[in-house]
Amino acid sequence: MSSTIETLKEHTTGEYKYGFMTAVDEETTPPGLDEEVIRRISARKEEPEWLTEWRLSAYRRWLSMEEPDWQKVTYPPIDYQAISYFAAPRQKERPKSLDDIDPEIRRTYEKLGIPIREQEILAGVAVDYVFDSVSVATTFKNKLAELGIIFCSISEAVRDHPDLVRKYLGSVVPPGDNFFAALNSAVFSDGSFVYVPKGVRCPMELSTYFRINAAGTGQFERTLIIADEGSYVSYLEGCTAPMRDENQLHAAVVELIALDDAEIKYSTVQNWYPGDKEGKGGIYNFVTKRGICRGRRSKISWTQVETGSAITWKYPSCILQGEDSVGEFYSVALTNNFQQADTGTKMIHIGRRTRSRIVAKGIAAGRSDSTYRGLVRIMPGATGARNHTQCDSLLIGDRCGAHTVPYIEVKNRSAKVEHEATTSKISEDQLFYCRSRGFSEEDAVALVVNGFCREVMEELPMEFAVEARKLLGISLEGSVG
Amino acid sequence: MLRIEGLRVAVEGKRILDGVDLEIAAGETHAVMGPNGSGKSTLAHVLAGREGYEVEDGRITFMGEDLLAMEPEERAAAGLFLAMQYPVEIPGVSNMYFLRQAINAVRKARGEPEIAAGAFMKMLREKAKLVGVPEELLRRDLNTDFSGGEKKRNEILQLAMLEPRLAILDETDSGLDIDALKAVAGAVNGLRTPERAFLVITHYQRLLEYIVPDRVHVMVRGRIRRSGGRELALELEQRGYEQFAAEAA
Numbered sequence: 163m164s165s166t167i168e169t170l171k172e173h174t175t176g177e178y179k180y181g182f183m184t185a186v187d188e189e190t191t192p193p194g195l196d197e198e199v200i201r202r203i204s205a206r207k208e209e210p211e212w213l214t215e216w217r218l219s220a221y222r223r224w225l226s227m228e229e230p231d232w233q234k235v236t237y238p239p240i241d242y243q244a245i246s247y248f249a250a251p252r253q254k255e256r257p258k259s260l261d262d263i264d265p266e267i268r269r270t271y272e273k274l275g276i277p278i279r280e281q282e283i284l285a286g287v288a289v290d291y292v293f294d295s296v297s298v299a300t301t302f303k304n305k306l307a308e309l310g311i312i313f314c315s316i317s318e319a320v321r322d323h324p325d326l327v328r329k330y331l332g333s334v335v336p337p338g339d340n341f342f343a344a345l346n347s348a349v350f351s352d353g354s355f356v357y358v359p360k361g362v363r364c365p366m367e368l369s370t371y372f373r374i375n376a377a378g379t380g381q382f383e384r385t386l387i388i389a390d391e392g393s394y395v396s397y398l399e400g401c402t403a404p405m406r407d408e409n410q411l412h413a414a415v416v417e418l419i420a421l422d423d424a425e426i427k428y429s430t431v432q433n434w435y436p437g438d439k440e441g442k443g444g445i446y447n448f449v450t451k452r453g454i455c456r457g458r459r460s461k462i463s464w465t466q467v468e469t470g471s472a473i474t475w476k477y478p479s480c481i482l483q484g485e486d487s488v489g490e491f492y493s494v495a496l497t498n499n500f501q502q503a504d505t506g507t508k509m510i511h512i513g514r515r516t517r518s519r520i521v522a523k524g525i526a527a528g529r530s531d532s533t534y535r536g537l538v539r540i541m542p543g544a545t546g547a548r549n550h551t552q553c554d555s556l557l558i559g560d561r562c563g564a565h566t567v568p569y570i571e572v573k574n575r576s577a578k579v580e581h582e583a584t585t586s587k588i589s590e591d592q593l594f595y596c597r598s599r600g601f602s603e604e605d606a607v608a609l610v611v612n613g614f615c616r617e618v619m620e621e622l623p624m625e626f627a628v629e630a631r632k633l634l635g636i637s638l639e640g641s642v643g
Numbered sequence: 644m645l646r647i648e649g650l651r652v653a654v655e656g657k658r659i660l661d662g663v664d665l666e667i668a669a670g671e672t673h674a675v676m677g678p679n680g681s682g683k684s685t686l687a688h689v690l691a692g693r694e695g696y697e698v699e700d701g702r703i704t705f706m707g708e709d710l711l712a713m714e715p716e717e718r719a720a721a722g723l724f725l726a727m728q729y730p731v732e733i734p735g736v737s738n739m740y741f742l743r744q745a746i747n748a749v750r751k752a753r754g755e756p757e758i759a760a761g762a763f764m765k766m767l768r769e770k771a772k773l774v775g776v777p778e779e780l781l782r783r784d785l786n787t788d789f790s791g792g793e794k795k796r797n798e799i800l801q802l803a804m805l806e807p808r809l810a811i812l813d814e815t816d817s818g819l820d821i822d823a824l825k826a827v828a829g830a831v832n833g834l835r836t837p838e839r840a841f842l843v844i845t846h847y848q849r850l851l852e853y854i855v856p857d858r859v860h861v862m863v864r865g866r867i868r869r870s871g872g873r874e875l876a877l878e879l880e881q882r883g884y885e886q887f888a889a890e891a892a
Contacts, residue, residue: 590694595731597715598691598724599741599801600748609744613735613784 180433184270184375190249195242197221200348203248207317207351210324220337220347227341233504234533234565235473237409237446245411247349249379250293263299267291270373288313290354290370292383302366311395312357313368316384319355326357330388334417334454334481342413342475343450346382350415353383358393358424367623369398374434374445380411387417389424391457396427398626409437409472414449422457422484427465429622430478431630434470436637441500441529444472451478452508455487455516463490464507465621467630469637472501477535479508482516482544489518492618494630496611496637497530497562506536506567511544511577520551523615526562527638537569540577547574553583556614558607558638608635644669644840645690645710645809650701652682652689659685661865663701667809672841674851676876677862678884683844684728686862687813690842691725692718706808719745720752722808726798726815733785738797741785742767742804749805770803774830792823799830810834811842816850828853848880863887 191199200221204214229240260278271278271291278291278299288302290313306313312323319327337347354370374381389395412434418426428451437444447470453462464478480489491507509518524532538549555564566583588610596606611634612619619627645667652660659682667673677683689696690703692715703710706721713721733741747757758766771781776796786794795815802810812831816824831854835841843854851859851873859875860867861884868887869875 589731591729591731592733594691594693594715595727595733598693598719598727599745599805600716600719600752601745602714602716602748605744605748609736609741610733613733616735 180435182273184266188249188375190246190379193244193246195221195245195247195349199247203349203351206248207320209320212328213320216332216337217348217350220344221349223338224341224344224348227338227344229341230475233475233535234531234567235475235502235504237473237502240411240446242345246379247382248351249375250351260299260301267293270375271371288366288368290315290368292352292354292370292372293375306364306366306368309362309365310359311362311364312355314355316350316353316355316386319386323355323357326388327355327386330386330417330419331384332417334419334452335415335450340450342448343415346384346413346415346450350382350384353385353414354387355385356387356395356397358389358395360390361392362390363393364395367396367398369400371400374410374412380413382412383414385414385416387426387428388419389421389426389460391421392423393421394425394427396429396623398429398431398623400431400433400626400629409444409446411446411448412471414451416449416451416478418453418462420453420455420457420460420462420484420487423459424457425461425463426453427463428453428478429626430464430466430468431622431626431633432466432468432470432474433633435472436470436501437472437499439499441472444501445470447471447474447476449476451476452481453479453489454481455484455489455513457487458484458513459486460484461488461490463488463492463621465492465618466494466505467615467618467622467633468493468495468503468505469633471503474501474503474505476505477507477537479510480518481510481512482518482547483512484516485513486515486517487513488516490621491518491520491522491536492621493522493534494525494615494618494634495523495532495534496525496634497527497532498637499528499530501528501530503531504533504535506534508537509539509549511538511540511547511549514544515546516544517547518549520549520553521617522551522553523618524553524555524564524566525558525611525614525634525638526555526564527558529561531563531565533565533567535567535569538571538579538581539569540572540574540579542573544574545576547577549577549579551579551581553581554614555583555585556611557585557587558611604635604639607638611638644706645842646704648702650686650689650703651699652685653697653699654685654695658699659696659865660689663862663865663867665860665867667840667842669808669840670835670837671858672835672843672854672856673858673860674843674845674854674856674876675860675862675867676845676848676879678888679846681862681884682865683846683862684813687725687811687842687844690718690811691715691723716748716752719805719807720749724802724805724807724810726795726802726810726812728814728817730786730789730794730798732787732789734787736785737782738785739767739781742801745801746804766804770800773833774800774803775826776800791818792820795819795823795827796830799827799834803830803834808838809840809842811844813844814846815843816845816847824850825853848876851876861887
């Protein structure tokens with residue numbers, strides 16, 4: 163319970179804790195993007211012909227597309243020819259067992275607090291470790307396989323489960339969906355793949371930990387999760403990157419598919435390097451996440467705690483196709499210094515009696531800017547659909563901004579859509595009250611902020627909730643006084 | 644324990660305290676009474692270290708230390724507690740969680756180990772019972788949608804849990820009906836020890852029927868105009884503050 167306070171004390175310098183680099187021999191493609199680079203990535207991964215073609219067609223679509231500019235963020239133009247699209251630690255082949263992993267990479271994950279081991283701390287969590295462009299390890303694979311659950315890197319899935327991948331890849335986020343999704347479809351390198359068979363309740367949390375290490379690269383991972391009829395899975399992702407002066411691009415695509423009576427719970431604690439106090443460096447996090455409740459009574463729940471990245475552009479969404487399906491979005495977006503976040507969700511109600519719930523908490527400190535952007539669309543066939551949206555913003559100091567941009571489109575008269583929004587500031591009274599009880603000013607701010615976010619934090623799995631609380635405290639350092 | 648000498652304090656250029664002298668020893672209970680706007684609550688806030696007050700002159704020592712040089716949290720760690728007139732709502736933070744974090748913050752500042760979960764719960768149950776705070780209130784968000792009486796009682800629970808050397812009660816009686824007043828006073832009396840001092844700030848003598856002070860001070864226009872024993876409060880009750888106002892003029 164005291165973790166927030168302890169961690170704040172440990173990090174009084176306000177430095178990004180995960181900003182170290184790993185000295186590992188990496189193979190990196192030269193900067194630049196053309197069909198040849200895509201063919202090379204595909205060949206390097208020994209992909210089947212259909213996937214190479216899929217990538218190339220996405221690339222051709224991308225060439226004709228414009229980078230979006232409607233979001234409330236500003237950044238200098240990105241030179242897509244200056245980015246290296248593939249970086250991987252040099253290894254002859256994928257290690258046969260967890261013991262064969264490069265000790266440097268092993269140490270990296272130790273330092274990040276998620277050792278590559280099937281024991282102790284992470285006993286209840288199976289982890290896929292993605293290092294730059296490749297997955298370097300996946301734990302508990304065999305144990306999960308006994309239940310018929312497939313949990314592996316997407317590269318392995320392409321090789322070992324081609325039918326599933328071919329059937330579902332791009333079925334929720336088509337390659338031409340948007341500029342960054344098209345780019346990802348062309349160059350995606352690795353990511354996680356999950357398939358939970360009919361009627362199976364996954365007994366542990368599945369997790370992917372994304373780490374960007376190499377300089378001058380982008381990370382373009384792809385995650386695909388399929389929950390077959392009546393199954394359940396809870397999936398977590400975490401991410402960090404070294405501190406660098408230049409901006410690095412992270413453009414991921416996540417697709418979730420829930421069939422009849424299936425439930426997917428997807429949680430993110432996003433802590434990419436946010437840049438320094440002057441706004442130099444940091445990750446551009448331009449991500450497309452979408453789930454489809456294809457089956458009746460299916461449910462998809464997104465929970466995100468976003469504290470990192472220089473710029474965040476992401477709208478985890480639910481397409482509620484199956485009758486009586488449910489979509490949920492719980493979000494905390496915290497920005498400090500010069501960070502910018504434009505984030506929210508889309509709930510597309512297609513099926514009858516579909517329901518969605520949105521709880522978005524934005525916290526802005528320093529000179530940062532935080533925007534909630536959300537769409538609730540009720541299609542003509544969505545008789546009896548319901549949505550409830552709650553958007554709260556908390557401002558710390560007087561140089562930051564918080565904005566709420568809701569879009570509501572209702573094409574069925576029986577639908578009920580509710581939207582509530584509040585904006586508040588941390589008051590002097592609250593801070594003094596806490597301090598007079600012994601809290602330092604920073605601890606007082608962290609306490610008030612954690613309280614403000616509680617509804618969302620409660621949606622996170624236990625292990626992550628503790629981490630997320632710490633993270634909020636660390637990210638707010640230097641935001642007062 | 645506490646010594647205030649020649650304290651002059653202004654708020655936005657306007658002098659509110661105009662030379663306050665006060666000394667409180669361990670185990671004593673002092674009452675500061677006065678009409679609205681006399682500077683009573685300002686005194687309480689300055690003692691707790693609230694920002695926005697300019698100390699123009701004077702000094703305050705607490706346990707031999709220069710109190711004015713300390714941050715509010717350092718004062719809390721040194722054993723000073725202010726039960727507030729208007730306790731603040733903190734949504735999403737449970738009463739119980741707040742208490743435990745506060746105790747640990749103070750302990751940490753004193754170089755003591757954190758309180759164990761079991762010991763904390765045991766202590767909380769005992770003190771809550773003593774103060775008359777129901778279990779249900781412990782689980783609710785701190786002060787959020789509490790009634791006036793619940794807020795005041797919860798302040799006394801914090802007092803009981805944090806075990807300060809000096810507790811300042813700032814108009815704890817305001818907004819309480821007679822039953823709640825008696826209950827709160829009873830709880831405070833249960834916390835009086837030979838080591839602990841109280842400074843009770845109040846407008847009315849009523850509270851002092853239940854929390855019987857050793858000394859009574861009458862504050863008018865930013866200065867203590869008269870000090871005496873318990874009987875001074877009764878005299879005030881009969882004659883009002885007018886005579887002191889006239890003296891001060």
